[in-house]
Amino acid sequence: MNRRRRAADIAIYTLLILGAVTMLVPFVWMAVTSIKQPDEVFAAGGGIKWLPNHFLWHDEVIQGRKVRAWWGNYPDAWNEINILRLYLNSIFIAVVGTFGQVLTSAMAAYAFARLRFPGRDKLFFAYLATMMIPGSVTMIPVFVIMKHFHWINSYASLIVPGLFSAYGTFMLRQFFMGLPTELEDAAKIDGSGHLGIWVRVILPLSKPALATLTTFTFMGFWGSYMWPLIVTITDPMRTLPIGLRYFVGQHATNYTQLMAGSMIALIPVLLLFIFNQRYFVEGIKLSGMGGK
Amino acid sequence: MGKQTKKRISSNKSEALAAYCFLAPNFLGFLVFTSIPVIVSLVMSFTHWNIFRSPVWVGADNFRSLLWFHHEHGRLAANDPMFWKYLGNTLYLMIGIPIGMVGSLCLALMMNRKLKGIVIYRTVYFLPTVCSGVAMLILWKYLYNADIGLINKTLRAAGDMLYANPVSGWVFAPLRGFLTTPPDWLGTTAWAKPALILMGLWGGLGGVNTILYLAALQNVPSSYYEAADIDGAGPWAKFWSITWPMISPTTFFILIMSVIGGFQTGFMTANVLTNGGPAGSTTTIEYFLYQNAFEKFNMGYASAVAWFLFAVILLITLLTWKLGGKVVTYE
Numbered sequence: 003m004n005r006r007r008r009a010a011d012i013a014i015y016t017l018l019i020l021g022a023v024t025m026l027v028p029f030v031w032m033a034v035t036s037i038k039q040p041d042e043v044f045a046a047g048g049g050i051k052w053l054p055n056h057f058l059w060h061d062e063v064i065q066g067r068k069v070r071a072w073w074g075n076y077p078d079a080w081n082e083i084n085i086l087r088l089y090l091n092s093i094f095i096a097v098v099g100t101f102g103q104v105l106t107s108a109m110a111a112y113a114f115a116r117l118r119f120p121g122r123d124k125l126f127f128a129y130l131a132t133m134m135i136p137g138s139v140t141m142i143p144v145f146v147i148m149k150h151f152h153w154i155n156s157y158a159s160l161i162v163p164g165l166f167s168a169y170g171t172f173m174l175r176q177f178f179m180g181l182p183t184e185l186e187d188a189a190k191i192d193g194s195g196h197l198g199i200w201v202r203v204i205l206p207l208s209k210p211a212l213a214t215l216t217t218f219t220f221m222g223f224w225g226s227y228m229w230p231l232i233v234t235i236t237d238p239m240r241t242l243p244i245g246l247r248y249f250v251g252q253h254a255t256n257y258t259q260l261m262a263g264s265m266i267a268l269i270p271v272l273l274l275f276i277f278n279q280r281y282f283v284e285g286i287k288l289s290g291m292g293g294k
Numbered sequence: 295m296g297k298q299t300k301k302r303i304s305s306n307k308s309e310a311l312a313a314y315c316f317l318a319p320n321f322l323g324f325l326v327f328t329s330i331p332v333i334v335s336l337v338m339s340f341t342h343w344n345i346f347r348s349p350v351w352v353g354a355d356n357f358r359s360l361l362w363f364h365h366e367h368g369r370l371a372a373n374d375p376m377f378w379k380y381l382g383n384t385l386y387l388m389i390g391i392p393i394g395m396v397g398s399l400c401l402a403l404m405m406n407r408k409l410k411g412i413v414i415y416r417t418v419y420f421l422p423t424v425c426s427g428v429a430m431l432i433l434w435k436y437l438y439n440a441d442i443g444l445i446n447k448t449l450r451a452a453g454d455m456l457y458a459n460p461v462s463g464w465v466f467a468p469l470r471g472f473l474t475t476p477p478d479w480l481g482t483t484a485w486a487k488p489a490l491i492l493m494g495l496w497g498g499l500g501g502v503n504t505i506l507y508l509a510a511l512q513n514v515p516s517s518y519y520e521a522a523d524i525d526g527a528g529p530w531a532k533f534w535s536i537t538w539p540m541i542s543p544t545t546f547f548i549l550i551m552s553v554i555g556g557f558q559t560g561f562m563t564a565n566v567l568t569n570g571g572p573a574g575s576t577t578t579i580e581y582f583l584y585q586n587a588f589e590k591f592n593m594g595y596a597s598a599v600a601w602f603l604f605a606v607i608l609l610i611t612l613l614t615w616k617l618g619g620k621v622v623t624y625e
């Protein structure tokens with residue numbers, strides 16, 4: 003029995019490691035390509051060359067040919083697409099949008115979970131029903147609304163339509179419903195109003211749910227693609243994904259620079275993920291509660 | 295007594311007032327960016343409208359062009375054959391859903407043991423999900439490049455190795471064409487869709503679904519397995535009689551969500567990687583909708599496509615709701 007278990011463990015480890023290598027190889031290939039010389043990528047011959055031909059800290063002339071430093075593609079990519087501006091746009095939109103969405107969701111969720119008012123259940127049902135509507139149904143009319151507001155190609159069009167979420171309201175409402183009422187009763191006796199209860203009791207108790215909603219909403223804003231593509235026109239208003247997309251359009255085959263640009267785009271996301279992994283995992287589990 | 299009731303009513307009133315204040319921002323957004331647009335979209339789907347001129351009411355014309363058929367040379371032909379082709383593409387790409395689910399479940403089963411360094415594995419498998427987006431599509435464009443892509447380089451290297459030896463060359467003879475001249479993945483109609491499915495599997499295998507499955511597996515009470523051990527059940531029997539039924543709600547949830555999502559994807563991939571080609575072979579309904587709305591400015595027709603999607607999603611949801619109770623085992 004014990005030996006069979008060990009054999010199974012070894013088999014599983016092998017499979018897991020093989021799978022992990024498959025997951026990592028494309029990333030490694032991207033990283034090594036980003037530090038190669040531009041012409042190296044197109045070298046004839048079928049063999050796979052992992053390491054770059056040269057690894058220099060400064061540009062040098064070797065045998066009459068100019069060889070760039072290993073990091074040379076990075077400033078090129080950086081300058082080419084004004085990546086700093088794209089980053090600032092993406093961060094600004096994601097931070098403001100996420101804060102706004104979590105705020106409006108937490109407020110509405112409190113009303114749905116704890117306050118009695120006429121029409122509450124009907125309105126909540128309407129919220130639930132709209133969660134099924136595909137984004138493409140509302141996208142065109144919202145675009146027309148943006149046009150009427152003269153918001154096209156502005157931060158407003160990138161942020162405001164995303165400030166309200168039936169899903170966020172629903173998720174937080176479910177969480178608030180599960181909170182014990184004793185602390186609220188105590189706060190009521192102390193003379194707290196609804197605003198006081200919301201700020202001092204409900205929100206502090208809901209930190210895990212708020213953190214997961216924040217993570218998810220942020221990811222949503224950060225990765226959003228079709229909407230920013232539709233409502234932005236000029237380069238300074240583009241977000242990171244849209245800027246990268248135009249970068250590909252202009253440098254169809256300049257793979258060393260494309261890989262460097264992609265690396266610049268990915269590294270902060272990777273760091274954010276590695277340090278906040280818990281919230282990602284918890285958020286996914288929470289979103290999967292629908293299956294229970 | 296009367297005073298008490300009065301106070302009660304006024305407190306009810308103030309509670310309702312507070313509720314409306316809390317709801318106001320969200321409700322306003324709900325109205326302007328969801329409720330009203332849904333109604334507008336429905337009305338738009340019965341018009342011809344290019345946003346530059348005022349819309350023209352055309353009744354069910356858009357739906358007739360989109361979904362209906364006409365006689366041509368005595369044969370039945372679709373009014374918009376492209377729509378059906380793109381619907382076919384969308385469904386074809388969904389082949390990846392069951393494959394990915396099996397893969398995610400296997401991965402979760404493997405990770406659900408007390409193994410060393412499990413957090414590292416989970417992180418590595420989750421990486422493609424975190425990095426999903428344009429940067430990953432750029433990377434895959436490069437990986438799939440027919441001449442200098444890593445995938446074809448690997449295949450050619452494998453071919454060189456296998457066919458240098460007569461024995462292995464004979465064994466792998468049927469693969470000779472594939473390995474010595476590997477396909478232009480994104481450039482040929484035959485390979486573009488399988489290539490996208492493969493890319494999707496790499497990107498999604500260890501992601502959200504694996505974490506959902508892991509959570510479900512950890513919720514199965516260990517006493518069930520202990521009882522099965524006493525009965526002398528093997529791992530296979532334990533899986534089919536305990537694990538599979540216990541995680542069926544999760545399987546069901548993932549399946550519905552993936553299918554609903556599957557009808558609404560493909561835009562970014564088409565826009566960055568393939569332009570919907572070659573010859574429209576990677577154009578999905580979502581990309582078709584975008585092209586109609588924002589390239590041809592057929593807003594009415596695009597709205598009709600959106601409502602078709604909505605109807606399909608509604609149908610699936612209702613159907614699975616009805617069917618699910620029979621298939622899924624709830625605790």
